[in-house]
Amino acid sequence: MKISHELSKLIEDRQKENEKYEIYHHVFKFHESDSEFFYYIVYKYYQEGRGHIVLSSSRKLIPKNEAVEIAYYFLTHNGTVSAALGPMSEVRKRKVETVQKIKSKLLEGEDLILTNRHLADSYHMINNTLELQIGNTRKVNDIYNQIKELDLHIQRKTHVLTKEAWQKGRNLLHEYNVTMYEELKTLLKSWESAEKIIDYLNRLNLGFPEKYKARNVVKQLQIMFNEQAKEKVNKSLEDFEKDFQGNFFTDQRGELNTEEYIQVTNRMMKEDYKRNLLRDCRNS
Secondary structure (H helix, E strand, O other): OOOOHHHHHHHHHHHOOOOOEEEEEEEEOOOOOOOOOOEEEEEEOOOOOOOEEEEEOOOEEEOHHHHHHHHHHHHHHHHHHHHHHOHHHHHHOOOHHHHHHHHHHHHHOHHHHOOOHHHHHHHHHHHHHHHHHHHHHHHHHHHHHHHHHHHHHHHHHHOOOOHHHHHHHHHHHHHHHHHHHHHHHHHHHOHHHHHHHHHHHHHOOOOOOHHHHHHHHHHHHHHHOOHHHHHHHHHHHHHHHOOOOOOOEEOOOEEOOHHHHHHHHHHHHHHHHHHHOOOOOOOO
């Protein structure tokens, strides 16, 4: 979309004052009641390397605080969509059938495992973890489809990001975050149980067909519970604590509020992030 003559002149006048701008041409309409209210996200480089200004074709300059808040809504919605296309897609690749196969092999080896009564709790913990993964895989697929449908509706039909649509997307992402964060913690807690079962079955002196059955259980458990997978789980848990792509989620307080978000962006700018702050905006 072309910048209006009025807006172009305003920018030209300010550039004469030797001020530098980077203009992001993605149109952002936040107020449902004003269909002609276009926001142009503009990043102004002060000598200190900080500051935001937003220019609109209908209201000229918008105060800095309001500009930051608008950018917050826009960027976090973009972060919601990025999460659906990125991390969420990774979970969607996890096939329910694969987890069900591990669960069925565990069930087949139940009699062998429970010959050691000390492994009863471990057996039930692994079984519950697998059930959780099966349910969560279906749940994440549903969340993904809802976010995708929401964004397509905004991009192709309404062309308006309303507060209600933004909130729906954030709620869906928050639901995904809580779901996966709890799953990762549960999975990590069950690791020792899986290792106990694997170690026990490997040490059993069995004849055929019990030996074959035990080997199948071990093989299936090792698909999920191996060193490489454990490193990935630990890394994923860390990422939940320091994600700068719009998924601001912590175990203690949920999502960051607007003021906390602004503090985070300021810190990112100081860490040489200022040139990339709005880079991920669609159509920039």
